[in-house]
Amino acid sequence: MTDVRPVPAASVATWDHEADVVVAGYGVAGAAAAVEAAGAGADVLVLERAGAWGGAAALAGGFIYMGGGTGLQKACGFDDSAENMAAFLDAAMGPGADRERIADYAEGSVAHFEWLVACGVPFKPEFFGEPGWEPLGDQGLMYSGGEDAYPFNTVAKPAPRGHVPQMQNKKQGQASAGFMLMKPLVQRATDLGVRALYDVRVQSLVVESDGRVVGITARQYGTDITVRARRGVVLGTGSFAFNESMMARFTPRIAGRPISAVEQHDGHGIRMAQALGADLAHTDATEVAFVVDPQQLVRGILVNARGQRYVAEDTYPGRAGQHTLYYQDDTAFLILDEQAQEEALASQTPKLILRKPKWVCETVAELEAEMGLPTGSLQDTVARYNEGAARGEDPVLHKKARWLRPIGSPVGALDLRHATGGFPLGGLRTTLHAQVLHVSGEPIPGLYAAGRCTAGLAAWGYASGISLGDGSFYGRRAGRSAARA
Amino acid sequence: MTDVRPVPAASVATWDHEADVVVAGYGVAGAAAAVEAAGAGADVLVLERAGAWGGAAALAGGFIYMGGGTGLQKACGFDDSAENMAAFLDAAMGPGADRERIADYAEGSVAHFEWLVACGVPFKPEFFGEPGWEPLGDQGLMYSGGEDAYPFNTVAKPAPRGHVPQMQNKKQGQASAGFMLMKPLVQRATDLGVRALYDVRVQSLVVESDGRVVGITARQYGTDITVRARRGVVLGTGSFAFNESMMARFTPRIAGRPISAVEQHDGHGIRMAQALGADLAHTDATEVAFVVDPQQLVRGILVNARGQRYVAEDTYPGRAGQHTLYYQDDTAFLILDEQAQEEALASQTPKLILRKPKWVCETVAELEAEMGLPTGSLQDTVARYNEGAARGEDPVLHKKARWLRPIGSPVGALDLRHATGGFPLGGLRTTLHAQVLHVSGEPIPGLYAAGRCTAGLAAWGYASGISLGDGSFYGRRAGRSAARA
Known part of the structure; x- marks a missing residue:
């Protein structure tokens, strides 16, 4: 484990690189920070650990x-x-x-x-x-x-x-509209004179005796380098999805199942700031991905291990996943009849993505028995659902009328146990100006952060697009704040 | 807000007090640490913020x-x-x-x-x-x-x-067996020569340039004092239940409803250590109290806003509360018939503690309608429960046969919405020797902690007695480790 302790500025003999604003991480937060800092007249240097810009953003669906x-x-x-x-x-x-x-x-x-x-x-x-x-x-x-x-x-x-940024020649199932967000931002940064170093792994913050952050140390191709930040350091280093210890301590329910994250998301940026006394927020919160296609979800009913419904099937599928993972012990089954499955198959969704039922029976009673659900539990649930659906109502969970139809025969069930994953939403506590807050409640001078190394808009809940959203929004703030410092 | 930043040892001109081991907080962790440190031959000084020893422990039920x-x-x-x-x-x-x-x-x-x-x-x-x-x-x-x-x-x-420590002349409903834990521990500490200062509010840790904790600053009656710790400082300062900002950021679901905590639990001890780069664990986890008597709980069925059962009513009532708060949006109703309510009233439980039903009806259908539950939802649940109970089984949640009896008429419901509270279980990350861990993964020299300022045995779950349990157990470890240092 690389040490994360701050390095006293007095111990730095020479600076290998220098800039007004030094940005760690060339994902969405770093790119937005770089553009704004450069636009405000600052000389900007971005340090990126991977061999190219992009981060998790460039691989994302792009909301x-x-x-x-x-x-x-x-x-x-x-x-x-x-x-x-x-x-x-x-x-x-x-x-x-x-x-x-x-x-x-x-x-x-x-x-x-x-x-x-x-x-x-x-x-x-x-x-x-x-x-x-x-x-x-x-x-x-x-x-x-x-x-x-x-x-x-x-x-x-x-x-x-x-x-969603528009992709040219998008192929079915291809999910990287995020690239079309990152490419123009990095181009814009480059046009504004932003410099970037790749294969650079940041190590520690460099701090003056009065607590001001004035640089960063890093390793590049096995060599230690020092980088001076005349105005400020911006952290855009991503989440701790790939830090096993932090995942086990903070977000145990998704530990070992990181989704929509990159390996660089090892929490190092967060820990470097914690070593200076930076505060955290929402460390428990996670986004939840649910490995099921919404074309099936909206046409079925989602039940738990007791055969009970618990979330409107036509809501944000991440929310259905969240309710499943957190409230139903990661155990769900999607009940849908043959007609519903055929309708989903007839949709434009790539066939490969649609799941096949694990159980198929002529009656709900048989299905319930085959699935091992408590006798009568699923029968009651389906009967009540059908009663409402027949008159276009869902009194229990208020699924929209568009998706209500009594469940017929044959009837099947998808096995959605342990079909979740996600990434953590918690991280450094920051001001609205993207200053990193010390546990004393005061900003740490010279240190700014945005993106998933910070706690952003989301706590327990989520919507797709929140991470690229608050990452780019507060990334810009971080760049402006640092350039002005 | 008092500052929590560490004070450099070089800046301390004189020490007002000195001891081998300085313990902050005279609750269960502090008392156990003091006894063991003194028993190991150390000169021990305890700093307590209140006017007397005891902490939350002395007010607790005492498990x-x-x-x-x-x-x-x-x-x-x-x-x-x-x-x-x-x-x-x-x-x-x-x-x-x-x-x-x-x-x-x-x-x-x-x-x-x-x-x-x-x-x-x-x-x-x-x-x-x-x-x-x-x-x-x-x-x-x-x-x-x-x-x-x-x-x-x-x-x-x-x-x-x-x-549970034995209380003499315990009165019904009186809950302070914890006093009978604290009194002998403090007596034992005093016998071993442990000194204590009261009305002392710790402020900051005093740190050598190499990072070793060598003392603590505090305020007593409006005056700043410095206390030197020759071998180590033990934090036993309790949770952050009364720190609004931390509760909002880490445990929003119990924010504003601290239970079984004392006002001194303001998270200051945790923040002092964080200011040195101390790591945290399980910051989201909470104990959950549920304001309902188990004599009623076991005799009824607990349902959510959809009229569904979700937890065995004869489990640890804190677990029923936890499932209610976290999984059912803090919304529960306890359905019990007249006979069940009369049996609960006939128990030894003080009558004042037993809740009265908010709704009482002749039939479940009427009750369901009066409560505004979805039509048929409670009727289905009760019918299935009664079917199993008649043959001594609970296939859905496995409540023990002792408590199974078909629900009859008249039937009522207790309103258990927002009937929860609790205290946080997360805090400083420590070794099994009660050393406080830095985010680098190394112990912070000279700093030890136990009790609810640390993350202990419990993460998401809980059992009564875990806090006095791990507080006393790892408090002892902290005292021994510090005395040996």
Whole structure:
């Protein structure tokens, strides 16, 4: 394990590199920070551990959570406001979500969208309205957090806020619209004179005796290097998804099952700052991925080990996964009849992605017995569901009428036990200006952070696009704050 | 907010007090540390913020979780082993529980019991076998973690491990057997020459340039004082239950509802150590109290907002509370018929503690309608429960046959919405020798901790007695480690 202890500035004899603002990590937070710092006139150097820019962002589906009436929302015919967006996020980001941050983020969202467009990020003004984890084509807008599902559709006016950069020649099942976010941002940074060093693994923060962060040490090709930051250091080093010890201590329920993270996400950036007394927040919170296609999910009923329904099947599938992992001991079964399975197969979803039922029977009673569920439990659940569905209602979980149809025969069940994974959402506690907070409550001078090495908008809840969203939004803040310092 | 930053030893001109081992906090961890450090020949000074010793421990019900075949278990006719105890704790302390710590604790449990007895802590060799949060009389032993309930009774051989110090002249409903733990421990410490200063609020750790902790600064009656620790500092300062910011960031679900904590539990000790780069663990985990009497709980069925059962009603009531708070959005109703309510009233439980039903009806259908539950939901649940109960079975949740009886008429429901509270279980990461770990993975020289300022045995799960248990057990380790340093 590399040491994370701070290095006294007095012990640094020579600086191998120097810049006004030094950014650790060339993912979405680092790229946004670099563009803004350079735009504010700072000389910027980015240190990236991998051999190329991109981070987890470049491999991501590419949702950026924005709203409040962006140009794309308007072009697709949706009304939204900052207040409406904040009302949704307050409800959906979970107990402990930071309302002040949510209000700040919603308030700045339209301008953030315009900034991305000005940086050259392309968005096609077309809405994708089918169930799915992301658009199947190159559509630019989609519901990505269950905004139109219960209970959120009773809290705020539904508006889609998942903004997806447009990919040329996208192939079915290919998920890297995030590349089309990163490419223009890095191009823009380069145009502004931002320099980057690759294969550089940051080690420790360099600190003056008064506590100010003035540089960073790193290893490059086996050699120790020192990098001076005249104005500030920005951490954009990602989460601790690949740090086994931290995952076991903070997010045991997804330990060993990191999803949508890259190996560089080993928590080192977080620990370097903790070694200076930096505070943490929401360390327990995780995003949850659920390995099932929404085309099946919306057409079935999701039950637990007691044969009970527990979440509206047409909500954000990550939320269904979260309820399964946290509230149902990672045990779920999706009950769907032959017609539902055929409809899902007839959708545009790639056939390979759709799961096959593990059990298929003529009657629900037989299915319940084969699955080993308590006698009568599934029969009761299906009978009540069918009773409501026949009149277009779901009194228990309020699934939308569009997806209500009595379950017929033959009937099958997908085995969704241990079909979850995810990445941690907790990390460094920061101000709205992306200053890293010490446990004393004061900012650590010269140290800024954004992206998944920080606690962002989400606490217990999540929506797709929140990480690229708060990473880019507060990455920009970090770059501006550091350039001004 | 008082600053928590470390003070350089070079800046301390004079020491107002000095000892080999300085203990912050005179609760259970501090008292156990003081006894052991003094017993090992160290000169010990305890700094207590309140006007007297005791901490949360002296106000607690007094369970100490011990087993593996203690003298008390044997005297009450129960078999147990360290392996059996560890098997239960591995299952019950939740995802992320530290198996190495559990094994260590179980291994040393019989000797720990004998040490407490040798210190003068009295235990009456009598088992209390009725439902309740604690014994109604002065009995010394009780199930305190659902050891005899599903699913734990399938994982390990049931053995009661809640050891309760005997109180003289205990009055009904009075809950301070913890005083009978603290009084002998403090007496023993005093006999060994331990000194104590009261009304002393610790502020910052004093640190040598090489990182070793050599003292502590504090405020007493408005004056700053410095205290030198020749061998080590032991933190026994309790949890962050009364730190609003930490509760909001780490344990939002119990924020504003601290239970079984004292106001001194403001997280300051944790933050002082974090300021040195100390690591944290299980910051999200909480104990959960459930404001309902088990005499009612076991005789009813607990349902959620969808009219579904979700936890065996005869398990550890804290577990029922935990499932309610975390998995059912803090919403529960206890359905029980008139006969069940009368049986509970006929028990020895003080009448004042038993809740009255909010709704009472002749039929379940009427009750369901009055409560506003989805039509048919509660009717289905009760019908299936009654079907099983009639033949002495609970196929869904495996409540013990002793408590199974079909629910009759009239039937009522207790309103158990927002009937929970608790205290956080997360805190400083320590070794099994109670050394505080730096984020680098190395111990911080001279710094030890135990009790609820540390992450102990419990992660997601809990049993009554775990906090006084690991607080006293690792408090002793802290005292011995510091004395030896």
